[in-house]
Amino acid sequence: MNLINEIVLTLINGVSHEHVVDMGVIIILTTALLFVDTTQRVATEVLRYNKDNDRPNTAFNLITTLVWYGWGKGKYLNKETNESKRYLMSERLRGDLLIKLCVQYPAWMLLSVIFVSLPDIQIPSTEIYLDHLFAFVFMLIPFFSECWSIIENLRELVEDDLIDFNKLYLKLLEIVRAWRGNG
Numbered sequence: 001m002n003l004i005n006e007i008v009l010t011l012i013n014g015v016s017h018e019h020v021v022d023m024g025v026i027i028i029l030t031t032a033l034l035f036v037d038t039t040q041r042v043a044t045e046v047l048r049y050n051k052d053n054d055r056p057n058t059a060f061n062l063i064t065t066l067v068w069y070g071w072g073k074g075k076y077l078n079k080e081t082n083e084s085k086r087y088l089m090s091e092r093l094r095g096d097l098l099i100k101l102c103v104q105y106p107a108w109m110l111l112s113v114i115f116v117s118l119p120d121i122q123i124p125s126t127e128i129y130l131d132h133l134f135a136f137v138f139m140l141i142p143f144f145s146e147c148w149s150i151i152e153n154l155r156e157l158v159e160d161d162l163i164d165f166n167k168l169y170l171k172l173l174e175i176v177r178a179w180r181g182n183g
Contacts, residue, residue: 011113014118019135026140027109030105033143034100034146046062046088048087048160048162049070108142116132
């Protein structure tokens with residue numbers, strides 16, 4: 001037990017105030033990106049449910065899918081397994097979020113704390129310390145992971161033809177022109 005206390009105290013004493021502040025900022029930014037990512041994933045599943053079940057993407061259908069229909073199994077059958085697909089309650093949607101929040105991101109932050117509390121190892125002919133560099137990279141991994149997840153979700157929206165961004169852009173231009181009075 002004394003060994004564990006000694007290790008924890010060594011870790012805590014080796015972390016600077018600046019590193020704790022940096023970690024706090026990264027945690028806040030990653031949380032904001034996680035919210036965007038989760039919202040995007042839910043929207044993708046709602047759009048996929050409507051597409052698979054031949055429902056038009058009207059405001060009423062989107063709301064009813066989000067609130068009611070999307071949580072159950074749809075009429076769509078997987079051709080390989082002949083099973084109906086789950087959308088908003090899919091194992092992938094829940095499992096990915098749980099693993100990110102409870103395992104991956106805390107592990108990266110813990111690795112960052114461990115590396116920053118190691119003895120300083122200076123890179124020759126620079127003022128950069130190798131342990132601080134690794135700690136900073138480990139701290140940034142969750143942030144960049146969320147950025148890539150958002151990009152993947154956008155790619156999935158485009159590849160599966162869930163949203164026609166060209167039509168959406170033209171409607172947006174039409175609204176702007178009408179608002180300006182030259183539409």
